[in-house]
Amino acid sequence: MQVLETITSAFRGTFGETPTLIQSPGRVNLIGEHTDYNEGFVLPAAIDKAIYLAVGPRNDQKLHFVSADLNSTYQGSLTDIRRSGKGWANYLLGVIDQIQKEMSLPGGLNVVFGGTIPIGSGLSSSAALENGVAVALNHLYKLGMERVPMALLSQRAENQFVGVQCGIMDQFASMMGQEGQVIKLDCRSLEYAYAPLAMDGFRIVLCDSRVKHSLASTEYNTRREECEAGVAIVRASVGDQVRSLRDVTMDMLNRYVRDQEPLLYKRCAYVVLENQRLLNGVADLEAGNIEAFGQRMYESHEGLSKWYEVSCPELDILEDIARAHPGVLGARMMGGGFGGCTINLVREDALADFEAVVQREYLERTGQETLLHECRIEAGTHVV
Template sequence: MRDAIRERFIELFSTEPYFFRSPGRVNLIGEHTDYNNGFVLPAAINKEILFAVGPNDTDTIRLFSYDMQEQATFDLARIAPSDISWANYLLGVVAQFQQSDYQVKGFDLVFGGNVPIGAGLSSSAAVECGLAFALNHIFGFGLDRFALAKVAQKAEHEFAGVRCGIMDQFASLFGKKEHVIKLDCRSLDYSYYHFEMSNNCIVLCDTQVKHSLASSEYNTRRQECETGVALLHKHYPDVSSLRDVTVDMLEKHRQEFDPVVFKRCIYIVQENSRVEAACRALEQEDLVLFGEKMFESHEGLQHNYEVSCTELDFLVDQAKEHTAVLGARMMGGGFGGCTINIVRIAAIDEFITAMSKAYEQQFKIPLKTYIAEIVDGSSMLS
């Protein structure tokens, strides 16, 4: 694909480009904890977006989506959200630089990649981070990776209309080969943990469904968590988020909670503890224990946070039947999308064959699978 993107850039713009790459991400454990100031454990993966970029000495930006085979041109003096949805992720990045008084000059861009759209691997963050990284290099803005992650996050907020946390952009920029990142979503402190990939692999199973409940239920979950925090704050003034809460606190005041709100809160508190336990397991090179925490996470998401669905539960139940699977859970907001599975490399083909057959028999939908390696974050290519 890199050769094809380069050739198209030269064909369109008659010059040799700079080349950059920006990866998608998975989240091994720590779901719905980000907006509760908790912990997450993402990693950058080898599904990535490639960028051929070059300055053009004009006051316009010329964009070409290799995947969509569409072209668009915009005046730098009038950057605003567009009717072209794929362009908005790029325009949002340009706008953020402009709002911070960094002078973006005219440039040409051809981009494309193999991050599956709609599979929960953060293709949008990969696009935003990749362009931010590229423009920062080409125009010499001198921003560090954290500042670029904030640029990309704000681009998503303001031009794509998605009020995302910073995990996706952070993982795309800060990824490290064969390491996961423990990110504290309150302080934004982070640390790396080695993830043994010589005998194991990450396999994603894509349900190819997205139930209509997803967006409305997401907002409801946030509200339910805030309700729980408000109740506990009356008893514990230092409690400002579920990050500050323990299981003992919840149990002590259980009778005051709406039962549904209690379930939401106890899931978040337990999930934060699971992330920390999973990190200790990685320190001990114990992927079996790590996998157990993944299975526990799914049970919490299924029964207490109630954001799973029949298709996701089926895939996790099937994964439990395979001795080569160390752990599995739903990944992302829920109500569809992917499960993430840690599978022994020697059994990958057998696992994918069995899962695909079972899923299609059950739901009459073909199962898409992706094998993911953990890679470095956004970078310039030679």
């Protein structure tokens, strides 16, 4: 693979040694959007778009990182970890900072990394990079860390050092992925189980809207507040056993929220129904009924667009094009919303026609070109 040859060659040229190679995947989320911060369920999977790291230990305290894709270098020390003006370096430094809060590292680290995750596609390159550094240090220095704690450590690095208040899904999916399996993750307890996604005859295709509307961050925070406000109304009526939307039923929403706060009702109802859609979707996958699962993806998009209102015209157009194509089993927007990608389950024999139709119709209807990415479900972060 070209990227492995590139980073290996760069590592040898920079450090005069042969590196250890780490593959750390991006992720998709099949269903269960905006459920994570409501203590609900998500259904992600690791994919074959990844960050690759060439790594080696040092016998001093120095840190030397090279981003091959950005042609940028960072040098620092274990004894003086502080935020860098080079934003990309903070993802690596944050992980090292978290590890050093738990144990002292015996030496520094050399890293050259590059990737095949499309930038700005919402496939979580940051989580992949964080996990790659955690696995590298664990392997090189035999730290004995388990995989779930490493995913949590990567999340803390992003929350506390980088300053992005992400949930656990991205790091967990990238670390814990298995080939051909999706992960049913309970965001409250971190209990997880694998469900088969039998992709024989099907492909996952991401259609990139190529837009990111400025609403994304402010509306994300607003949605969190709206959900919490809905929970507070229900809690005032039924008591403290209701901690989050995870504990709320449609009956409770119909009784206590619908007439009093119609907007909050829409927001909360979407989340409660999405959790149930996900659990039903897992049952579909376990029964091998991928067609039924695809229909739940369409229902999820409808909820995100009309009830939760985090879609945008471009994403709705991509979903509309997919829904009209006979080779597509299911499609929906993926991620925070207001831009980014749709995720589509497409029959392999219809793939070329679907891609041609999407590119032609999206350009006609928006004046924008779309980028298409085919994905396979792969194993989580590992030493190559």
